[in-house]
Amino acid sequence: MxxxxxxxxxxxxxxxxxxGRVKSWLAFLPEMVIVPLAVEAGSRSIPVVSEGRDIEEGMLIARRQGSGSANVHSPIPGKLVKTIKWAAAPGFLSDAFVIKLGGSFNRLGxxxxxxxxxxxxxxxxxxxxxxxxxxxxxxxxxxxxxxxxxxxxxxxxxxxxxxxxxxxxxxxxxxxxxxxxxxxxxxxxxxxxxxxxxxxxxxxxxxxxxxxxxxxxxxxxxxxxxxxxxxxxxxxxxxxxxxxxxxxxxxxxxxxxxxxxxxxxxxxxxxxxxxxxxxxxxxRVPVLERHVAVGGPALKHRAVVKARIGSRLRDLVAECGGFTGKTEEESAVATIGSPLMGRAAASLDEPVLKTSRSVFVSAAKRRGVSGKKNFLLSKIGGFLPEASCINCGECRSVCPLRLDPEDLYKTISCGRRGMVNSNCIGCGCCEAVCPSKLPLCTAIVRTPPGGDARAV
Ligand code: SF4
Ligand code: SF4
CATH class of the missing domain: 3.40.50.11540 (NADH-ubiquinone oxidoreductase 51kDa subunit)
Incomplete structure (x- = not known):
């Protein structure tokens, strides 16, 4: 064939x-979950429960309101203790419910x-x-x-x-x-x-x-x-x-x-x-849990776990035996999604979403370093001092769209973002192979018009 x-x-x-792709295991039930009420930027679901209310497992807690939003259900039984603000996307804050585990399960078991x-x-x-x-x-x-x-x-x-x-x-x-x-x-x-x-x-x-x-x-x-x-x-x-x-x-x-x-x-x-x-x-059940691949050099073990939606990343860390001896929680940085295309989590209190398929946890957090760059640097065992392009051409050879990432990066670095009109798909191949570890893909995809690539 x-x-x-x-x-x-x-x-x-x-x-x-x-x-490894061996077998998943069921994660411990989290004591608390954080459930965002928005699935993408601009969308909002309308709460149908209020703070202090007892919640059942799988119960509708927010209702879809027009295109882009979806009904939201509680992944655990318990009490809705408070509503917090949640950054669903850069620059877009929405509400999220904090639910504390309690009561009995009407589905589990x-x-x-x-x-x-x-x-x-x-x-x-x-x-x-x-x-x-x-x-x-x-x-x-x-x-x-x-x-x-x-x-x-x-x-x-x-x-x-x-x-x-x-x-x-x-x-x-x-x-x-x-x-x-x-x-x-x-x-x-x-x-x-x-x-x-x-x-x-x-x-x-x-x-x-x-x-x-x-x-x-x-x-x-x-x-x-x-x-x-x-x-x-x-x-x-x-x-x-x-x-x-x-x-x-x-x-x-x-x-x-x-x-x-x-x-x-x-x-x-x-x-x-x-x-x-x-x-x-x-x-006739909503999505209450999902398979998540959890690993990275900062964790004692790696595993595919079935975690309740809304579990915090720290719960997944605990599920994998915690941090290795050398890693402190304050220095840990988590990347959600594919390490090559994923995004850095703001903290280990970020929740597992329906779209979270993998979480990579590395050590050596530094100010101003993105989760992806941190991931790439962790692969070579540390941080490089400010490096520059050595014109090796590796980035060009791996780009599936035949782009010139080196040229795009340099144009953006000169503050000429407006001149770059590429159809880059943000795959991260160029960034992964660059021996100077320049944030090529990150700059091409994320630098706003008029921004500086070196600041991403
Ligand atoms: S991130 Fe963009 S420029 Fe880099 S290899 Fe992928 S498509 Fe090409
Ligand atoms: S891979 Fe990095 S060092 Fe090599 S040409 Fe591309 S940008 Fe320059």
Missing amino acids: KVYSFSRGGLRFEDDFAP KPEVKHEWTDLNWFELRSLLDEYGVIEMDGLGRPLCDIFSKNNMTDAPITLIVRCVFDEPWLAAEYCLCKERTEAVAEGCLITARAAGASSVVFAVSAAERELGRALLEAAKRNAASGQITFAEVLTGSRYPQRSDYAMKAVMTRYAKRGGPVKGGLLTLGPATMAAVYDAVVF
């Missing part, structure tokens, strides 16, 4: 600090009741996804119903691409989820296809995981009620950033040219979203 990939650039990204969904139409399925606040869990966190509505603006056919591509070790949580909940992920794809109006489902699977791809495909075919949906599997390369929208589009274009069943618009979602769709429709 042919393996499809993007044509140039990229890198093999290995990391000994990432957890109880048998789940399965609901039949095959008689439901797309509208009824979307209503359920709306009700249980299902969002895109491996992307920006957009509510699923918003994505479906946008895709349905035209009558063109839609292909659902299920992104089971593992191009870097920090995707261990996604991998474990796929292995542990293969049937749920596959059935979630069928439900999503009907809700979105997709006529074909393509499992995009890393070539190294053929067995997983076959298992997903067989499970989906087994559960499909009729022959209305076409299923296929496409094998992809495993060079980072194979998983990016850019690379996936390149793969699907080539696959379609060779006769693959890819028609019309692409709706690309990951396995965590498929499992959430399944839980919302079949078990």
